[in-house]
Amino acid sequence: MKTILEGSQACAEAVRLARVQVVSAYPITPQTHIVEELAKFCSDGSLNGRFLCVESEHSAMAAVIGAAAGGVRTFTASSSQGLALMHEMLHWAAGGRLPIVMAEVNRALGPGWNLWADQTDSLAQRDTGWIQLYCADGQEVLDTTLQAYRLAEAVNLPVMVILDAFFLSHTWEPVDLPAQEEVDQFLPPYAPRFRMDTDHPQSLHGVAPIGVYMEMRRSMQLAMEAVPELLERIEEEFFARFGRRYGPVEPYLCDDADVILVTSGTAAGTARVVVDQLRAEGQKAGLLRIRMFRPFPVRSVHEVLKSALKVAVLDRNCSFGAGGIFASELRSALQGGNPVPVYSYIAGLGGRDITVETIRDCFALTRGTDRPAIESVWLGVKEELLK
Amino acid sequence: MSKSELFEERELMNTGHVGCPGCGATIAMKLALRALGDKTMVVIPACCWAIIAGNYPQSALKVPVLNTAFATTGAVCSGLRAALDLRGEKDTTIIGWAGDGGTFDIGFQALSAAAERGDDFIYICYDNEAYMNTGVQRSSSTPWGASTMTTPGASWKRTQKKNIVEIMAAHRIPYTATANIAFPEDLERKLRKARSIRSGLRFIHLFASCPTGWGFAPADAIKISRMAVLSRAFPLYEVEEGERYTINSGGDAPVYDYLRMQNRFRRLSDGDIAMIQEHVNREWERLNRKARG
Numbered sequence: 001m002k003t004i005l006e007g008s009q010a011c012a013e014a015v016r017l018a019r020v021q022v023v024s025a026y027p028i029t030p031q032t033h034i035v036e037e038l039a040k041f042c043s044d045g046s047l048n049g050r051f052l053c054v055e056s057e058h059s060a061m062a063a064v065i066g067a068a069a070g071g072v073r074t075f076t077a078s079s080s081q082g083l084a085l086m087h088e089m090l091h092w093a094a095g096g097r098l099p100i101v102m103a104e105v106n107r108a109l110g111p112g113w114n115l116w117a118d119q120t121d122s123l124a125q126r127d128t129g130w131i132q133l134y135c136a137d138g139q140e141v142l143d144t145t146l147q148a149y150r151l152a153e154a155v156n157l158p159v160m161v162i163l164d165a166f167f168l169s170h171t172w173e174p175v176d177l178p179a180q181e182e183v184d185q186f187l188p189p190y191a192p193r194f195r196m197d198t199d200h201p202q203s204l205h206g207v208a209p210i211g212v213y214m215e216m217r218r219s220m221q222l223a224m225e226a227v228p229e230l231l232e233r234i235e236e237e238f239f240a241r242f243g244r245r246y247g248p249v250e251p252y253l254c255d256d257a258d259v260i261l262v263t264s265g266t267a268a269g270t271a272r273v274v275v276d277q278l279r280a281e282g283q284k285a286g287l288l289r290i291r292m293f294r295p296f297p298v299r300s301v302h303e304v305l306k307s308a309l310k311v312a313v314l315d316r317n318c319s320f321g322a323g324g325i326f327a328s329e330l331r332s333a334l335q336g337g338n339p340v341p342v343y344s345y346i347a348g349l350g351g352r353d354i355t356v357e358t359i360r361d362c363f364a365l366t367r368g369t370d371r372p373a374i375e376s377v378w379l380g381v382k383e384e385l386l387k
Numbered sequence: 388m389s390k391s392e393l394f395e396e397r398e399l400m401n402t403g404h405v406g407c408p409g410c411g412a413t414i415a416m417k418l419a420l421r422a423l424g425d426k427t428m429v430v431i432p433a434c435c436w437a438i439i440a441g442n443y444p445q446s447a448l449k450v451p452v453l454n455t456a457f458a459t460t461g462a463v464c465s466g467l468r469a470a471l472d473l474r475g476e477k478d479t480t481i482i483g484w485a486g487d488g489g490t491f492d493i494g495f496q497a498l499s500a501a502a503e504r505g506d507d508f509i510y511i512c513y514d515n516e517a518y519m520n521t522g523v524q525r526s527s528s529t530p531w532g533a534s535t536m537t538t539p540g541a542s543w544k545r546t547q548k549k550n551i552v553e554i555m556a557a558h559r560i561p562y563t564a565t566a567n568i569a570f571p572e573d574l575e576r577k578l579r580k581a582r583s584i585r586s587g588l589r590f591i592h593l594f595a596s597c598p599t600g601w602g603f604a605p606a607d608a609i610k611i612s613r614m615a616v617l618s619r620a621f622p623l624y625e626v627e628e629g630e631r632y633t634i635n636s637g638g639d640a641p642v643y644d645y646l647r648m649q650n651r652f653r654r655l656s657d658g659d660i661a662m663i664q665e666h667v668n669r670e671w672e673r674l675n676r677k678a679r680g
Contacts, residue, residue: 021470049473050472050473053504054497055497055499055500056496056500058462060462062459062462062466062497063463063469064466066455066466066469067466067469067470068470069453069466070471072469072470072473092455196428198425198427198428198450198451200451201449203446203448204451205453205454206440206446206454207438207442207454208443
């Protein structure tokens with residue numbers, strides 16, 4: 001059924017359709033619309049679940065960890081400071097091999113206080129063992145959330161479904177809302193591989209001595225390595241049922257492109273417009289949107305970028321002292337394969353618009369510069385404010 | 388009264404745990420599980436008990452255990468309760484089993500929130516009055532006068548122990564009680580009572596002596612715990628709905644006799660101990676006023 005939904009609502013609808021049993025969350029702008037919607041669903045009975053109001057994000061993740069260990073399907077949502085406060089428990093969820101799904105609304109971290117889009121919050125959690133999927137529109141948020149449960153429950157790793165603050169969380173778009181029966185067939189009830197059970201007592205998440213800890217971590221890495229193929233299979237099934245698929249990366253006009261822009265999230269929509277403009281002007285421009293950041297889609301990026309002469313990466317994030325994070329990851333992923341030069345750009349931090357001009361600048365600078373700068377190039381910075 | 392009348396037949400703690408000799412916290416778990424039976428799940432944060440049950444793949448406990456991060460006992464118990472309720476496992480008792488650091492300090496926020504939500508589980512703080520698992524550092528449960536590794540020697544702790552029972556009772560939860568490993572019948576009765584109340588959080592403050600951290604011979608673990616009650620340093624009482632107080636212990640032993648059994652108080656002068664005695668008397672009076680209503 002086609003309807004008009006806010007990005008946050010698309011997420012909440014997916015959680016309802018996934019028949020999630022325990023939701024626990026703590027409010028933070030711009031995540032609130034997601035959890036308010038879910039509180040309403042739990043209250044009016046359209047979701048047969050418990051909404052646990054907790055006193056912090058640390059406890060929100062702890063509560064869903066308790067619930068997931070109890071053997072039910074769980075969800076939480078957070079953003080920015082909240083996600084940072086959760087950090088310890090993100091490790092616990094992943095190390096505990098619990099298939100929790102979380103929506104994470106990309107918002108800048110303070111100080112100074114800033115509510116707007118910026119990916120540094122989720123990227124700072126990249127080593128926690130969570131699968132990370134970055135969405136570009138409302139439909140993708142809904143679809144990805146449903147796929148996330150299949151993925152999480154198959155590999156016993158948690159999944160973060162990530163959407164840009166306001167540009168996606170608070171934007172109303174046409175969304176195809178699947179029927180419950182269809183979703184039920186795609187996503188059967190959760191069958192936990194292990195759970196707290198008085199008939200079969202076991203100790204979960206206890207002391208792991210030197211003799212076993214490393215194997216536990218190796219097992220997490222192997223589970224991550226299985227994700228690309230698994231996502232492909234899940235998406236095949238999703239496509240057969242719902243007619244939509246996204247892939248770990250989404251290439252646009254890359255086959256014959258000499259310069260390819262790599263980006264993620266809603267900036268990709270603007271980038272697509274720019275690629276069309278440049279193509280009309282006779283330039284062989286291409287766009288590669290990275291949807292899956294963890295595990296990093298090494299094989300996919302090799303494949304798509306294999307014949308490009310230059311790659312420009314536009315990051316709405318920064319690892320201070322290193323630069324754009326997608327650019328660093330991409331450079332690392334390309335080692336030993338395609339020696340294509342990677343140009344790194346940072347723009348749009350703290351919600352500053354990434355405009356058509358910003359992206360045209362990326363292409364122009366990349367074309368007009370022989371070699372990438374060592375440091376990331378910051379676009380749209382008001383130099384006078386730095387004096 | 389025979390043992391079988393007092394406790395469930397089945398022992399739910401095996402030998403082979405890795406607690407220190409004379410560990411009060413280990414005795415506490417053995418008694419608690421005897422009282423509660425095998426339809427019990429235990430949530431354990433970072434604390435001595437995170438290691439006492441043994442390393443993977445062993446466990447000394449015959450009930451399911453969910454180990455969790457330091458600050459999270461209250462929230463994890465709430466999430467687990469929600470899951471069990473949705474699965475229809477309403478007759479399973481959940482206990483949060485945390486030390487004083489995980490209760491008075493880092494886990495307090497999550498505990499207070501679970502109490503406010505009225506979630507259905509029993510929170511047991513086994514109190515050994517410092518961070519023992521990390522090697523005896525002071526917590527906000529460490530009493531005035533005690534030396535620890537972070538209040539070392541003559542710089543012994545000069546602030547009072549937080550009154551966690553009053554704080555929990557102020558949440559108006561249905562049941563709050565103190566208990567002590569030297570009084571197993573009282574402990575068993577309180578845990579059974581706590582198990583039978585389902586209308587909110589139940590909080591048990593369980594005194595568990597620590598030979599390693601307090602400095603006494605392992606064989607004296609029960610004797611010292613008993614002296615804590617008989618000297619009124621740790622009175623046994625219960626609070627229903629945050630207002631009906633019942634005192635379950637008496638005794639008027641000098642607190643001097645209790646303190647002088649432990650190395651952690653060895654720096655105190657007789658004058659210091661007299662001040663502790665005054666404090667104990669004041670607190671006892673206050674408790675009696677509440678019990679009189």
